[in-house]
Amino acid sequence: MTVTAVEHGHEPGHAADDHHDSGETDLPTYLENTRRNRLGMWLFFASEAFLFLGLLVTRFYLWRGPHGEIVRPELDQFAGLVVTAVLLLSSYFMNRAEVSIANGKRTDFQISLLLTAFLGTAFLIGVVVWEWGMFPSLVKGHLKPTDGVFGAVVFGMTGMHALHVLSGVILILNVWWLGRKGHFSAERHWGVEACAIYWHYVDLVWIFFYPAIYLIGSTIDIPH
């Protein structure tokens, strides 16, 4: 959905400009289209925010102790801090990539994008292997999805977020590949901007999910 929620610029304001189908649009049209796309992208973020808010509400509604206090299961704190740091670093490189293309520094742009994708993948592996314990021969996880509301909410929140990270990584690799073929310029790089703000949005969600899952509330033991 995210990839498709933006449109390139081929539709200028009016039929009177009937030459607008001939490939490259002129710069004012491109900028007007970018403004529309940008607004569309932010409305999409607003929409998604309600999905993630719904998950946060679920977490605080369901993770309650015997006396109604906020609780959380004991998860691997080190893993949580590491994946959070990795995602944060990837956000920095995504920003660097966008600044680079805006200044016409293509090599820097390409390298930063690859680093972002690499760190994003590292985050995914951290969650799937380390936290979920999908490969018990490597790391044994702390929770199963069936462990009451604790398993359900941890897997629900991290799963929904991981889905967005995955789509973000695919989007970044697509943009990197297009950049390698010579697409995007300092003046016209809406594709890069869309990809960048989407990636930052994924980071933004984790900024709220990390304390909600790992830090807030007193720990509660889960028998196995």
Next chain:
Amino acid sequence: MSEQSHTKRKTAIYREGIIVGVTLAILTLVEYYAAITPPFDSFAVLMILALLKAILVVNYFMHIRSVWSEGDH
């Protein structure tokens, strides 16, 4: 705009990214230690820290102002 001031602006933008990144990292560490240091392990403290991080990301990384400003950012 002269070549020199252009380069200066460029360096400033790069530096801005680094400063925001480092601030986010520090805030994350503060979060981590607040969570194991009563009385700072409360819902309110941790959510305020998260909100601060979110404002930094939305403002500097996502350029939310470009949605309503008419010029290119």
Next chain:
Amino acid sequence: MSLFTLGLARGLFGQVLGMVVGMLLTCGVRILLGWEAWAAEPAWTVGSVCSIIGFLLAVGALDDWLQWTKGVATPIHHGPPVDKPAWTRYFSVDYNHKVIGVQYTVWGILLLMVGGTVAMIFRTELARSGLQFLGLDLYNSFIGMHGMIMIFAILLGVGGMANYLVPLMIGAEDMAFPRLNALGFWFNVPGSVLLLVSIFIGGWDAGWTAYPPLSARGPIGYQLFFLGVFAIGLSSIVGSLNLLVTLLRMRPAGMSLFRMPIFCWAVFATSLIQLTATQLIGTSFLMVSVQRALGMGFFDPRGILGEVSPMVGGGDPVLFQHLFWFYSHPAVYIFVLPGLGIVSELLPVFSRKPLFGYKWIALSSMAIAIVGFIVWGHHMFVSGYNDILRIPFMYATLLVAIPTGVKFFSWLGTMWGGKIHFDTPMLFVLGAISVFLIGGLTGPILATVPTDLPLHDSYFVVGHFHATMFGGFVFPFFAALYYWFPKVTGRMYNETLGKIHFYIMTPAFWVQTLGQMGVGVMGMRRRIADYDPTLGQGQIENWQLAVTIAGFAIAFGVMLMLWNFFQNAEVGVAAGDNPWRSRSPEWQIPSPIPEHSFPAPLHVVGEPYDYGLADSGYVTTASPGDD
């Protein structure tokens, strides 16, 4: 010409193929894991996901985006397809908003007929007490089916009106994102197919609200139901996003927000709700879906600490109701706000007077949308949630009556002293006002805790929401169909048949809704296939029969309307460009509207509804000269 020239046929084939591929994929993974190859629920679930993707790929709604991932630009083709008959564009992916608007509307009317037929079947069953021809499970599936199909139909009708009218009303060439617009429509087709197919693999027998724990333990049909709703929800989200960007970015110079046609305000408010709240019905259904598929116990109250402290770690079905109604109450305003916008739009035209209190109507739509977000708890007065929540939800709900009242008084003010023309669209507008008044006045009774407690889940509620849906959507939608039919086709419908439709349907609906409320007060419960014939001093069967007969009369009226349209779409009397003497931009251009709607940019020269005022006007399509 082969059948597969039609995108729709290709899409449905792709949907079947996707279903098969998804099922094989599931079996393959299960074999790899060393499990038994076939398991019905995972196979149907994964198959359904793949079937939606298969449909979209095959119909061609994703073509351009797939090209973009390869860096290929895809200019938009305007006009009918070059190598096929022009009518095929209505059955294939087309990026023109006028085509998409018609696609939405026609698909919506089709679903309206399916949902109506289902209602007629169980209404016949209810005409007498005892079970005549429906089993209990099938009855339950049918009432849920009627509810959900009608919701789909209404969303499609709203989408049809908004997509067709909004770009025309603001003088825009098209929607902001034409491709997204097409995708938004085509999501609906696989979604509704899944919903209809689900009845054959067990159905879903806990009503359209799908409350756990029943839905978490019900038949496999639930998974298809959930995925169908996801598809429609995605359509809602991308459609409303598109409308918001169009309204905010594509108005012509001089058309400030308070100079838009009033219907645009209604769409704006509706889109705000659709964009955000829709996510929550998706979230709540996804949670039930994964609880069924993966055993994630969001709503399963069994705790993990067993005997020691059974409450810890257990899920809570009441959470589902919170998340579900956070969408499903505002959804009611998604359904009625555009309809109320149509009422406000048509009244000045047929009263030949300015719209009374334009700004108040515009802002009342926004107020309803915003207050609508904090009233969901009135559906849950008997759910056992914290009693403290009841009072704020009660007052918030009663608050909705204020902006709604603003609309009513402004409608009366518009008609007051006007030269009213009683053409069919105007009749339906008046019908809408009368019916919505019934629905509106019964609202506070249900919003107030002490009166809601005995009436909850009774037929009184059924009567109430049918009155709001008919007054807020069906009557205005029919008014809109009659009103814009000459614009879409260039032909006039048969006025006499239209009036007969109105005079059958309106009294029939009064009987239906008041009859439903009546049996509710007698003690008839919702969602029950049978009832005690001695209720209401033995009068309940007569009332039920009256409701059933009224239902069939409404169905007859709708058939009459469709026949009227079908007869006159091609060969009716030419209607001229502006038969209603409207000032709205879409009536200033030829009917039917050419491919590029407006020959030149619009110029806004005055207020939109200054009918009857000397030297006033709204828009001109020619440049004013000194500009």
